[in-house]
Amino acid sequence: MSARKGVNLRKTIRMTTLYIVVAGIVLIILTPIFFIVSLSFMSTREAYQYPLPLLPDFTTEFELRISENGYLLSVYNDRTDQYESVQDTVDIDALSYYMQAFLNTLMSEEELQEHIDVLEAKVDAEGQEAVVYFEVTRDILQNYKVFFRITRDAVPALIRSLQVALFTVVISLSIGGMAGYAFARYAFRGRNALRFSVLFVRMFPAVAIAIPMLIILARMGFYDQEIPIGLALVYSVGSIGLTIWITGSIFLGIPVALEEAVQVFGGSRLQAFTRVTLPLAFPGLAASAMYAFLGAWNETVAAIILTEFNPTFAAVVYRTLLGTAGQVNLAAASGMAMAIPAVIFTFFIRKYINQMWGGVTV
């Protein structure tokens, strides 16, 4: 009886330790992500507070009073439970600008004028110490809007990144898919050599291709073009290998007997492929396409070297990070804008990422 109690106790201790460790790891993984998400929604004023607030405010409470210089605008701070003065001016324009640029609160001069009129009336009635309070809802997406507005080429770069990724998918899926099918269905000379070459291609860093490609593409007229075919050609070198690998294992998983059955019933090999194998392989091929898409979307080093006036989105975000060391909330927003599509795509293919390594199940 006591022996069993000891076992139970030991089991409880073990499970508790396990969950403490798991919780610790989860915290380590999620903390940076939590802060970058939170920071990307913060106003510049919040982003410069130290210590940094954990979460951005969704509304901002203002206090307005008369001062020697004109009007004194203060903002309520949750942490200190006090109003902190932020602007002291007679210029309503400047007040409105400050509210927008540093507090992410949009308030037109007319609206602000209304509050000032109320304040003036109150001052007439109660004297110089009269105060007006008002609350403004935060424009929560302002950092993202500002990032796309002040970074002139952000929107074209975003479109260009999508184009590069799509071209890469088309090139690597058509060329790599064919080879993947050959790997799965045929024994041929040089099969192993080609299989190893897939790994060998990846041994040469992307920069190793990018630097000479600079000149080759320039000669072909593909360097730094609006339509980024040149970049897609470079990205496909890496992604074709991966596509061969993934599609090869997908086609291997579809029984040859199915194709043979079609041929027995009088269909051609091509019909067998398009009518039977392709539909069955479709989900896997889609995953392989998304994988190539992600690779092209995330790639930075070749994008920096091979573009100048027509950068990809990754290159734009990279330059933002190097340039706006002070504007942390903008840096966070640019990083998030880059991450969101990647995370969505990964979410769709996570099953296949696991499968690619031989089927992880939990």
Add this chain to the structure above:
Amino acid sequence: MATVSNSKGFQPGTGITTPRGRRALLRAATPYILIAPVIIYYALFWIRPVLKLVGDSFRTTDGSFTISNFQMVIEDPSFWPAILNTAVIVIFSVALEFVFALALAFLINAKFPGSSAFLFIAMIPMALPAVAIAAAWQTGFTAHGWVNSLLIYLGILAEGDKIYYLTGSHFQNLALIILIDAWTVIPSVMIILLAGMQNLPEDVKEAGYVFGGNWWTVTRKITIPMLKATITTAVILRLISAIQIWLIVVVMFGFNRLPVLVERIVYFSDEVSGLYSSYQMAAAYTIIVSALVSIAAIIFLQVSGAFTRAGEELG
């Protein structure tokens, strides 16, 4: 689809007259037709640039043969520091990542309640682009960033105090990069190891327990040795990408402060690309990096016996 239209080209002038012979030839040719585009693509956009790169690294700006590009690289005051920093980062980050990823894989493979949710969370860093990760850590490690703020909220740091992470000693800076890299990469190493673990036959391990082994001996004598192929794959992929670390270094420290090899390449091909012989420097650096990556990969494959194993499997 394209294959079939290609294969029609075999009919005239091939000298094959009987339909059966033609079909047999077509059948024999099909795999080669299917892989031909890959071969052509690799020749045009992989072998050609690589050859050009090798050629250019031995050429002066006016095109005559020289080895002075490599001399310039070696005389670059950042060259040996870059080699050393890269080596330190590679050795420590690969070792650290491997140990933690293996531990994590064992943990998730234990299949406790909630382990699938845990796996999902553990995979999140894999989904993030390098620049987004760089943004997260850049905003964290500035003096008034979220790391210090968090330490204040936890009471570890006194209110208003700051730790200056980015002005630390050389080794602190390296340690910072290694930790960030570990955070980024452990999930993908873990996934590979986990997949390998789940493909191991259960009965072998059970036999180990039947013959009186405990968890530790079974893991050490059975699981790990059987995982060898997977471990090789995981480590080789990591080794290749760890040598190429640069973006996080540049975003955290800027150029030249903590030189690493690929940072040098980007520096010469992007930051000072207008300079005379920048391209030559970048080309020579790239050759050195490619050589190091290949050598490291081949040595590792040789030592771990992957070549002989692959030969058995494929042969």
